[in-house]
Amino acid sequence: MENKQLAKDLIDFIDKSPCSYYSVKNTEDFLKDHGFKKYCLKEKLNLKTGDKGYFVINDSGILAFDIGSENIEEKGFSLVGSHTDSPGFRIKSNPVMKNAGLIKLNTEVYGGPIFSTWLDRVLSLAGRVSLKTDKALEPELRLVNIDKDLLIIPNLAIHMNREVNKGFEYNQQKHLLPIMALDSNEKVDNDYLTELLADELKVKAEDILSYDLYLYDRQGGALVGANEEFISVGRQDNLSMLYSSLRAFVEGSPKGVNILLATDNEEVGSRSIQGADSPMLGDLLERIAIGLGKTREDxxxxxxxxxxxxxxxxHALHPNFEEVADPTNRPILGKGPVIKYAANKSYTSDALSAGIFKNLCAKANVNCQDFHNRSDRAGGSTIGPISETHLSIKAVDIGGPMFAMHSIRELGAVSDLMDFYKVFKEFYSL
Known part of the structure; x- marks a missing residue:
């Protein structure tokens, strides 16, 4: 497989995945195309060597397994974990607002987006909608993506804010609400969006119970640079890791049980049934063991x-902001996977787990790099430390070097994506 083709495939995957629900749907479709069977969480599992399947958790999390051996006591689980969500804006209930001759939607911030990158962009909505059925505890859930240039958050003219280029603090409730239409002075209330969703789903507006809807950028991704060496598209954090691990997972040759994990809500603390800070991962791994006829001791x-x-x-070393990087640990774009360390354990990596990953990189003939935050700057975290609080498992935190993390468009390197695919495939064949 060529580097650029893998990058183009990633861009296509991201463009078709405007929110976490579609990230999971497209992952599920890919797994089905490669012979994986969907298992229902409510059903008893009976498993054996050679079985390949997956579970979908609340539509926005997924765990897939490939059983190479029933001797899991000795072979164990080989897991690669990523997350399906990205920072942005969620639509509130009763969202329609009218003022200044316009109709706009009320939103709330999801995670930590770079606000300014969302302004003056053509946007739309995607997510899921729940519909009435004759079973009160079982509403129908439908995915929706309004494939239309629907919304925009316009900037204020520089003539009215001459200091904007010296820094401006956006008020989340006032300045970041997307405009949807001119107010035609017709009756417009909170059914406006509901009617739009009803038309899209071909259902009655009164059958719509609730929704989980998010804004997304309508501009597709691209390869950029003199030699098309860069990937420019949003949601690389973290669909780049999901996609590269997915491709390696379906091509792996498991000696034990290979696991692909993609959780949701990492950007807001993972506190959900489909998030890493839940019993979900441990429960499903134990159920796989039980399905293989194993005891709890096993x-x-x-x-x-x-x-x-x-x-x-x-974070790669940014050429225009070198001062924000650590003095001695400065990952470079295009130089391979990054092992992330933190003394406060916001990353799981230690001498043992980092050594294991470095061995994997060596076997895959891939370079790897180290990352620490500057000692006077707080960094982020991810699902690794959260997972370790629920499971007794060795873990390492790694990532793809990139610029503009949490921007509406992020920048990565084509060669790094291929390096991750190689390392993950090596891991999934041990």
Missing amino acids: YYRAMANSFLISSDMA
Whole structure:
């Protein structure tokens, strides 16, 4: 596989995944195309060597497995974990607002987006909608993506804010609400969006119970640079890691049980049933063990022989902002995977787990780099430390070097994506 083709495939995957629900749907479709079977969380599992399947958790999380051996006590689980969500804006309930002759939507911030990058962009909405059924505890859930240049958050003219280029603090409730239409003085209330969703889904407006909707950028991704060496597209944090691990996962040759994990809500603390800060991962791994006829003792032995690669993105040394980087640990774009360390354990990497990952990189003939935050700057975290609080498992935190993390458009390197694919494939074949 060529570097650029893998990058183009990633861009296509991201463009078709405007929010976490579509990230999971497209992951599920890819797994189905490669012979994986969907298992229902409510059903009893009976598993054996050679079985390949997956679980979908609340539409926006997914765990897939590939059983190479029933001897999990000795072989363990080989896990690569990523997340499906990205920072942005969520639509509130009763969102329609009218003023200044316009109709706009009320939003709230999801995670930590770079606000200014969302202004003057053509946007639309995607997510899921719940519909009435004759079963009160089982509403129908439908995904929706309004494939239309629907919304925009306009900037204020520089003539009215001459100091804007010296820095401006955006008020989340006032300045970041997207405009949807001119106010035609017709009756427009909070059914305006509901009617739009009803038309899109071909259902009655009164059958719509609720929704989880998010803004997304309508501009597609691209390869840029003199030699098309850069990937320019949003949501690389963290669909770049999800996609590269997914491609490696379906091509792996498991000696134990390979696991692909993609959780949701990492950007807001992972506090959901489909997030890393839940019993979900441990429950599903134990159910796989039970489905193989194992005891709980066998499961605990398997965990002692397991390894988790928590894969997220990492900060590359920015040529225009070198002063924000650590003096001696300065990952470079295009120079391979980054191992992330933190004394406060916001990343899981230690001498053991980092050594394991460096061995994997060497076997895959891939360079790797180290990252620490500057000692006077607080960094981020990811699903690795959260997962370790729920499971007794060795783990490392790694990521792809990039610029503009949490911008509406992020920048990565084509060669780094291929390096991750190679390392993950090596890991999934051990």
